Amino acid sequence: MAPKLTDMSTWTGRTGKDGLRSFECEDGNFWLEQNATKTSKWAKLASEGHDVAWEFGANRRYTGRMLVDGEILTPSEATKKFLTAEATTSPSSA
Numbered sequence: 001m002a003p004k005l006t007d008m009s010t011w012t013g014r015t016g017k018d019g020l021r022s023f024e025c026e027d028g029n030f031w032l033e034q035n036a037t038k039t040s041k042w043a044k045l046a047s048e049g050h051d052v053a054w055e056f057g058a059n060r061r062y063t064g065r066m067l068v069d070g071e072i073l074t075p076s077e078a079t080k081k082f083l084t085a086e087a088t089t090s091p092s093s094a
Contacts, residue, residue, distance in 0.1 A: 006070040008033065008051040021053070028058030031067060042066075045082060 003010045005023055011033075013022035021033040034042050034052035045068070046052040053067040068078045 005031065006067065006072075008053060008067070008070075023053070029063065030056045030058075030060065032056065041079075041083060050082065 001010055003012055003023060005025060008021055008023075011021040011023045011031075013024065014020065015022045015032065018035055018037075020035055023031040025031070031053045034040075034046040034054065036043050036046035042052050051067070051069050055063045055065040055067070055072075057063050064074060065072055066075060066078055067073075068082055071081075073081065
């Protein structure tokens with residue numbers, strides 16, 4: 001099966017000592033998997049089993065877009081969809 005942007009399980013690229021998955025688009029943009037061992041909210045989301053990746057342009061600068069569970073979103077959109085919803089459904093908020 002050919003690698004597909006929205007399905008991180010198909011990504012074959014690996015980067016650095018951590019072996020993070022990566023994907024390069026035909027337009028030269030580069031996607032890099034979130035390191036789940038870090039301490040950010042996005043790393044926590046990844047460590048909980050979500051697929052999280054960041055997009056970088058052909059110049060390797062962050063584009064302001066991310067991929068979460070197959071959806072391309074801005075961090076603001078991803079926060080509303082994945083982080084805020086989880087916070088309101090946690091047992092401690094019931």
